[in-house]
Amino acid sequence: MEHLLNRRVQSIQMSGIRKFAMIAAQYPDAISLTLGQPDFATPEHIKQAGQTAISNDRTSYTPNAGLIELRQAACAFLSQKYGLDYRADSEVIVTNGASEALDIALRTLLEEGAEVLLPGPIYPGYEPLIRLCGAEPVYLDTTKTGFRVSGEMVRQALTDKTRCLILPTPSNPTGVVQSEQSLREIADVLEEREVFVISDEIYSELLYAGTHASIASIRSMRDRTVVINGLSKSHSMTGWRVGFTFAPAYITEQMVKVHQYNAACASSISQYAAIEALTAGIDDAEAMRAAYKQRRDYLMERLLGMGFEVIQPDGAFYIFPSIEKFGMNSFDFATRLLEEARVAVVPGVAFSPLGEGFIRISYASSMEQLRAAMDRLEAFVQTL
Incomplete structure (x- = not known):
């Protein structure tokens, strides 16, 4: 069969x-x-927080979007580190790692026949999720531009079917970071088009010089961008499976439906450990x-x-x-x-x-x- x-x-x-x-x-x-x-x-203090959660029987379902204390901590972390401001009650979802965050974002934003712009070379986890939505990946060739995406590159790839741009920064596999100038160029191109952005910032804490910049910090982009982040890389918590989506309420309201039926909620034990990571473990x-x-x-x-x-x-x-x-x-x-x-x-x-x-x-x-x-x-x- x-x-x-x-x-x-x-x-x-x-x-x-x-x-x-x-x-x-x-x-x-x-x-x-x-x-x-x-x-x-x-880190030991994060492991201890997870052990304490188990000892205190904090092992039941949490709200679908995650513990409000964790969502508040995540918002405070992004605000302090990157100047991004989100509402904990309506613009944040705690997910089972950044992978699930990407899945619920794409399933919410895409419809059959839509096109998604991807800078290549790129992490291989995006294309299968796009295709499972019935959408088509369109690769932007960055091999001659130092692995960076330019506004003109995006402009040339746009069609009437373009629904979304995926922008990983820092990038896997290249480690390259999009500059603030390049992000503004991309924003200028997209400003007059109805195109969403998924900004995958899972490596945002592992920047070797300067401060991490998010396209969501640009006023015209904030209400069309889903920021993906998590604790796997920043706090060496790959197996704890804690990711986040940060997005305007009208997108988050729809994504949480997909998350609800996909996973109900992230692990309660991991969520309590994540509160410790984002507060006492902020650095x-x-x-x-x-x-x-x-x-x-x-x-x-x-x-x-x-x-x-x-x-x-x-x-x-x-x-x-x-x-x-x-x-x-x-x-x-x-x-x-x-x-x-x-x-x-x-x-x-x-x-x-x-x-x-x-x-x-x-x-x-x-x-x-x-x-x-x-x-x-x-x-x-x-x-x-």
Whole structure:
């Protein structure tokens, strides 16, 4: 009866990141630089808050949109950190990670036949969700613009079917950040068009210089933007599954319906831990960010020394060097690197066809592992 299964589900593929991570797992002596999993433990005070919630029997359903105390803390965090102001009672939803936040946003904003603009290369989790909505992804080629989106790039891609622009900043897989100027250029283009923006800011706390800027801070964009954020990267809470949507009330009112039937609510235990993260742990990301910057600088020095062409990441914990000079496609390069040097990276093609010719290296690993991996990579490229 396989032919009766949903054709849209059958047509989408498993993430290329996970696929290659599973291949790498077959090599126990390999150094894996594949997943976006912080190598730091969740801070102790956050773990204690979760344990206390269990001990105090705070294990029942919460309001669909999440504990009001957590929504208030999330709003205060965004206001203090980025100057974004949202109402806790009507403009915030606590979700099961940023992934569910993206899902409910897209299912609320899209209809059959709509087009969604995506800057490529890009995290592979967006396209399947778009296609499951019956909509079409339209890729913006950023490979010649330093992986940044320009207003003119958006203007040229707009059609009567364009419903939404997805804007991840800092970006996965490149670590590139959209400047305030570029955000204003994009806003100027969209101001006269009925187009929503989903601003994926999950790496907002991992910026190496300056202050994170959100397109939602621009007056004309606030009422058409859904900001996605969460605690997986900023507080090393990937398994706790705490994400957020911040959006005007008229969008949030509809998204919470989808969230209600999708998940009822996020884990109550995780929500109590998240309150601790966003209050007492408001600056927990600082030590992690400093360590990631040190690793970023080390990888830049090593990769440039090996002759790679690479754009310096401004945030997150990924670097995306070009491998075109080696005359192989990204899957073959990554496969040979794994088999011959026991280093696992993600082929660039996993991040859309525009990622071909690159590899993604995650530096959410210890300096010891990174040094060993770079030594192996250097020995490998000398054989090519």
